[in-house]
Amino acid sequence: MIFDVNVIFDQLPAILRGAGVTILLWIAATIGGAFFGFLVAVGRRYGGRLVNLPLGFCVEILRGTPFLIQIFLLYYGGPFIGLALDPVPAGLMGLTVYGAAYYSEIFRSGFAAIPVGHIEAAQCVGLTQGQIIRRILLPEMTMLVLPPSVNMAVIILKETAILSIITVPELTLTVSAIGSQQYAFVESLFLLALIYWALVEAAGRLGHLAETRLSRYRFSQS
Amino acid sequence: MSLKLFELLLKASLYTIGISLISILIGFAIAILLSGAMLSGRKFFSAPAQIFISFFRGVPLLVQLLLIYNLLPVIGINVPSIVAAIVGLSLCTAAYQAENLRGGFASVPRGLIESAEMVGFTPGQAFRRIKVPIALRLTFPALVNEAILILKASSLVSVVGIVELTRMAQDLAGSTFLPLEIFASAGLIYLVINLVVARAGGLIERSLPGIPR
DSSP, X not given: OOOOSHHHHTTHHHHHHHHHHHHHHHHHHHHXXXXXXXXXXXXXXXXXXXXXXXXXXXXXXXHHSOHHHHHHIIIIIGGGGTOOOOHHHHHHHHHHHHHHHHHHHHHHHHHHTSOHHHHHHHHHTTOOHHHIIIIIIHHHHHHHHHHHHHHHHHHHHHHXXXXXXXXXXXXXHHHHHHHHHTTOHHHXXXXXXXXXXXXXXXXXXXXXXXXXXXXXXXXXXX | OOHHHHHHHXXXXXXXXXXXXXXXXXHHHHHHXXXXXXXTXXXXXXXXXXXXXXXXXXXXXXXXXXXXXXXXXXXTOOOOHHHHHHHHHHHHHHHHHHHHHHHHHHTSOHHHHXXXXXXXXXHHHIIIIIXXXXXXXXXXXXXXHHHXXXXXXXXXXXXXXXXXXXXXXXXXXXXXXXXXHHHHHHHHHHHXXXXXXXXXXXXXXXXXXOOOO
16 A cells, blocks of 8 residues: 555645635534524523423434434425525534534533522522623533533534535545545545544643633532 | 335334444443553553544544545455444444443442452452442443444444445435435434433333442
């Protein structure tokens, strides 16, 4: 086997473009997923049964089926219900909805884990409802949900690779296309694996950094 | 959508279940070796295990599968694609399961081992009779979780040409022009399999003895 790295490095601009698409999709889907996930969690907590049950049903379906099936349903099934999307918007939408389901569960357990005593104590010293949410619930929850949120962001980064199957021009599609043009499949896949590995490691380190920086806001339990 | 199509999907789902089950078992065996290497306290063993785990947890499974599928023939190993798929899934789940096992072994209460040695267990006996069963008991929920993740992740072996549930759905959707019905049915089958696994896991967990503290 001839391991020729040069064929890959001639294509550096294209690879960087693919990496850019991957990173943009990742950031957009993570922010969107966390945002909608938060809304779902709030809706399920304060919306009563009529909101909680259907939302819970949707979350279970999204968490119980493979992402690949969801994206096929959206991309190939969408046009039959008047939702004909190009690969990039379909991929972004699918990934956001998928992320929102998981983030809603993270936030839900975050809400549930805040000790009632803290809220009661805040009420006793005369804080308003708005102050309680801003000053007690949000900072305490941030610390609780940060580790699983970072974890989920990393999962979303890895799931972006699946979007190559519906021809989103991200990193995996770009690099494997170069590989088959140049007959350097194994080299290009190794490079691809290394790029993802570096991205995931970097994201994990950043997450840990954020955790240590924010840990001064950590409240003692009970 | 006819019943015949649904039957084809159900048959294909047996491949999904089989591939996942085999991969989880092989992955568990590899994970025991990996977690042993990590807990050995010797850099010579723990460093490579650490790199293995970091790599297989850091690279998308799709990329791992493509890499293994294309790499094996190049280095002279000609195996059917289903073997490449199982190798890929096994290595990936091994990395995750090793992390679980390491955590389980690390959280066996120290006092239990000490009291076992106090009543005359040799260190080997204490390991076999106390540490291993408690660690396995502690990691059981994580194992069920991993089984569900692998059942879902096995949909990716469709890209290396294995006709399991996802690939069958893709083929049928292409030939019948009923993608909505077919992908929804495939999703439903995955959902039912996962619910059954989760429920069975919960039942088994409740029948297991409690965790001593």
